[in-house]
Amino acid sequence: MSLTDEVALVLRGARVQNRVIVSLIIRELGARFGRYYFGYIWLFIEPLLFGSVIGLIHYMRDRPTVFGSFEFFAVGYVMFFIFRGILSRAPTAIPANRPLLFHRLVTLPDIFFARHMIEFFACSGVLALMLAGLYVVGGSFPESPIQVLAALVLMTLLSQGLAFIFASIAEAIEGAARVLQVFTFLFMPLGGLFFLVEWLPDWAQEIVLWIPTVHVFELLRDGQFGSRFRPIYDVSYLIGWIVVTHLIGLAALRITRERLGVEKALSS
Amino acid sequence: MSLELIDVHKSYPMLGGRRIILAGANGFVARGERLGILGRNGSGKSTLVRMIAGVEAPNRGRIKRSMSISWPIGMGAGLKPTLTGEENARFIARLYGKREDRIVDFVADFAELDEYYRMPLMTYSSGMRSRLNLSISLAVDFDCFLVDEALAVGDTRFGRAFEERILKYGLILISHSPAMVRRLCTRAAVLDQGILTFYDDIDEALATYNAL
Numbered sequence: 397m398s399l400t401d402e403v404a405l406v407l408r409g410a411r412v413q414n415r416v417i418v419s420l421i422i423r424e425l426g427a428r429f430g431r432y433y434f435g436y437i438w439l440f441i442e443p444l445l446f447g448s449v450i451g452l453i454h455y456m457r458d459r460p461t462v463f464g465s466f467e468f469f470a471v472g473y474v475m476f477f478i479f480r481g482i483l484s485r486a487p488t489a490i491p492a493n494r495p496l497l498f499h500r501l502v503t504l505p506d507i508f509f510a511r512h513m514i515e516f517f518a519c520s521g522v523l524a525l526m527l528a529g530l531y532v533v534g535g536s537f538p539e540s541p542i543q544v545l546a547a548l549v550l551m552t553l554l555s556q557g558l559a560f561i562f563a564s565i566a567e568a569i570e571g572a573a574r575v576l577q578v579f580t581f582l583f584m585p586l587g588g589l590f591f592l593v594e595w596l597p598d599w600a601q602e603i604v605l606w607i608p609t610v611h612v613f614e615l616l617r618d619g620q621f622g623s624r625f626r627p628i629y630d631v632s633y634l635i636g637w638i639v640v641t642h643l644i645g646l647a648a649l650r651i652t653r654e655r656l657g658v659e660k661a662l663s664s
Numbered sequence: 665m666s667l668e669l670i671d672v673h674k675s676y677p678m679l680g681g682r683r684i685i686l687a688g689a690n691g692f693v694a695r696g697e698r699l700g701i702l703g704r705n706g707s708g709k710s711t712l713v714r715m716i717a718g719v720e721a722p723n724r725g726r727i728k729r730s731m732s733i734s735w736p737i738g739m740g741a742g743l744k745p746t747l748t749g750e751e752n753a754r755f756i757a758r759l760y761g762k763r764e765d766r767i768v769d770f771v772a773d774f775a776e777l778d779e780y781y782r783m784p785l786m787t788y789s790s791g792m793r794s795r796l797n798l799s800i801s802l803a804v805d806f807d808c809f810l811v812d813e814a815l816a817v818g819d820t821r822f823g824r825a826f827e828e829r830i831l832k833y834g835l836i837l838i839s840h841s842p843a844m845v846r847r848l849c850t851r852a853a854v855l856d857q858g859i860l861t862f863y864d865d866i867d868e869a870l871a872t873y874n875a876l
Contacts, residue, residue, distance in 0.1 A: 415758065415759070416759060419755055420759075422755070422758065423744060423747070426746075426747050427744045427746050427747055493742070495741065495742040497719055498735045498736055498741060499719075499741070499759060500718040500719055501760075502759070654721070
């Protein structure tokens with residue numbers, strides 16, 4: 397096969413995969429939110445509502461910090477929502493979509509890509525809306541929107557790599573899905589949503605900086621109000637996590653895909 | 665334009681050893697041919713179908729597809745129960761890169777669902793669901809249809825219309841009913857104990873099958 401043939405083959409594959417993912421996105425939207433337009437609004441309301449409530453609670457009870465509690469917690473929560481939304485749905489992603497695999501074109505990663513894109517665009521939309529709203533009511537505009545966007549992308553990719561692994565574990569071990577969901581929930585206070593690394597004593601900084609999402613939150617806050625505190629993060633560490641989780645996760649999905657066939661044959 | 669099986673092996677781990685589904689199958693199906701595959705329950709027909717459809721890999725050997733082959737019809741197509749028949753038809757059209765309106769109209773005409781076409785799938789009877797499934801697959805227009813006979817259409821008006829149409833295409837029909845194979849196929853193969861044997865003469869295949 398000549399080089400041009402190979403390039404043509406890869407391009408055709410990319411076109412097909414793109415088509416598959418787009419059709420899965422439309423299907424998922426239709427099924428998750430119903431045929432009523434209210435459903436699509438709900439996609440935005442959910443993180444907006446949760447983010448706002450958490451922001452408000454902190455706004456009312458907190459010691460005043462350098463920046464508004466609402467800006468800090470509400471925006472941070474939307475970021476956490478990506479992580480939570482992707483990972484809490486990961487264990488059911490495969491069982492819920494198994495019949496789709498009867499179409500040769502559909503691969504396991506496609507199913508995840510489609511879901512994650514929905515999550516990314518919904519949360520980015522909410523975040524943009526929230527930041528714009530805050531600006532209108534007199535808050536400060538993010539100092540670097542690019543950094544905020546980068547944090548969104550990195551959070552989605554990190555969650556994606558972990559979702560591949562979570563889904564594979566849930567498929568391999570019965571009952572693991574519950575444990576993973578509890579883990580995602582318990583992870584909330586550690587993930588970086590509620591603190592700045594700067595606030596912690598040195599020994600605690602050492603520990604939390606092992607957690608990849610802490611770097612995402614620091615990056616987000618650097619973008620929001622970087623000149624008002626000392627952000628501590630390392631994007632290359634985060635990218636390392638993304639690459640490693642993707643490699644492990646995609647390999648695990650491959651093994652999972654082969655095992656799926658076995659189970660089906662034994663049960664039928 | 666064909667389907668080719670080259671030394672295909674398939675087995676599964678099982679309690680106390682491996683269960684052999686295929687021990688080195690070879691075969692060739694040209695475009696437009698209609699092949700029936702006969703096998704007793706549990707002979708591994710469904711696994712063979714999944715391998716032909718390309719959704720499960722053989723342990724060894726190759727399956728070459730140079731014509732378009734449908735998904736295994738009769739095994740579920742990933743249609744969502746909360747979506748309407750029409751929305752599901754649209755989904756399949758998008759997935760296979762076909763013109764949506766053409767597929768939606770074809771299914772509306774062919775599936776005899778009337779107002780149910782715009783109702784969620786979960787309100788359908790099993791007969792309606794299989795009419796939708798079959799109609800959508802016909803609309804996508806494959807070179808070769810891969811059909812598991814477990815189709816609850818039987819000898820109905822729809823069943824006859826479907827059979828009439830499928831005779832214009834290539835077909836691989838998986839069945840344990842000799843009558844259906846005789847009606848729809850031009851060749852037949854028998855799957856038994858890991859061996860897939862092809863017969864050019866249907867009567868010979870049926871005789872072998874009946875003697876199993």
